[in-house]
Amino acid sequence: MAYAATFSLVTQVLGLTLCLLSLCCSAFTPQDYSDALEKSILFFEGQRSGKLPANQRATWRANSGLSDGSSYHVDLVGGYYDAGDNVKFGLPMAFTTTLLAWSVIEFGDSMHNQIENAKDAVRWSTDYLLKAATSTPGALYVQVADPNADHRCWERPEDMDTPRNVYKVSAQNPGSDVAAETAAALAAASIVFKDSDPSYSGKLLHTAMKVFDFADRYRGSYSDSIGSVVCPFYCSYSGYHDELLWGASWIHRASQNSSYLAYIKSNGHILGADDDDFSFSWDDKRPGTKILLSKSFLEKNNEEFQLYKAHSDNYICSLLPGTSNFQAQYTPGGLLYKASESNLQYVTSATLLLLTYAKYLRTNGGVATCGSSKVTAETLISEAKKQVDYILGDNPAKISYMVGFGKKYPQHIHHRGSSLPSVHEHPERISCNDGFQYLHSGSPNPNVLVGAIVGGPDSKDSFSDDRNNYQQSEPATYINAPVVGALAFFSANTNPN
């Protein structure tokens, strides 16, 4: 007995020590993160527009939008629906693509059997963006469907009969924000395909440069050019300066072409290099640009980029309670809280930045400086892990905000395709107005949109699983894209329990 007791004490002490030394005591195992990773990518199949391939795994979906662009004599078939509706919005689609590609670039090595699915998710978008960018010289197509008409219906994408109007930006009606984000997406994706498909990669990069030139040459916000159809949905509140610097930074990263370095040096100050900003989203790219450019300073000691490292530190410090510069808000349960609508988009994008910055810091033993304290990569990683774990179910409500993950997850997500019966089960068309009975029904969604992360809880950690509560129950491609990288990282860097 005595021996057993001593033995057990020893194992407890050992266990505790191991716990303190690593990121153990995790609510989730590496297998859980791998499972969540697979699902986070699978989600994108449920958002697909266009002709679905034979290997489509979200089998409740079918072809849709097959004549998108045809009445304008352009082929705009494909791409992604942004969220729970059937509109193809260019700005969030491009941003989604940039972050999916960034996830693969930084954490693809940890994706194992999911790397091909992740690359397919990027390509589904870039195939579309290439068409949008090259179909008509001097123009970039930035949206398919009239969102006001779309939102007046509750229809499956396979049934939709609302106007599939096409909107573009041009020299006369510029959209530097959406164009530079598209350039960023194409450039980031060119890195993803550099080794596996060099000719596709070259085409992406070449197109990125052309679209960036167009964005920079004809300056203006798309909210001023085509505001009636992009606002208030994806109005460019932050203007276009942030996207120009972000786009140039991605092309520089992808091409190492000195023209873009020169552009960043001479235009950086005008385009926001000196501003601090604490929110990274489809609208505002400033914090992401700082982190992306800090790599040049951290890894190559390029002094001209020290500025970006300093602002990256400010951003990181803003998220870390107890440091100077701290200014974020957290729920009592520990979730980063930015907005009542679709809050988890800010959480997942911040998580990708925390982990990416931790990676850049680690390559040269660097630290983030928050006033008088030094913050290590490990601190950034453990903050990111808290956020990811919260999303996956380690939270006061004990619910996973990823559909299809864990025992309890949202059943009534605000998503037309998921909430209406599948066309395979119910082939008869369900018209615009007839669909609303499914929106208002109390039944769980018939099609589980596996992997979708919804808008998430309120500032007090409470969540109502209600289809009408789109602020909390709607998924979006830009909520998922950055978490793909984070889940890959934790699947490879968590100790088994």
Ligand SMILES: *[C@@H]1O[C@H](CO)[C@@H](O)[C@H](O)[C@H]1NC(C)=O
């Ligand atoms: C670098 O980029 C500039 C601007 O897009 C382009 O004119 C030039 O050909 C590029 N240089 C190389 C070596 O690709």
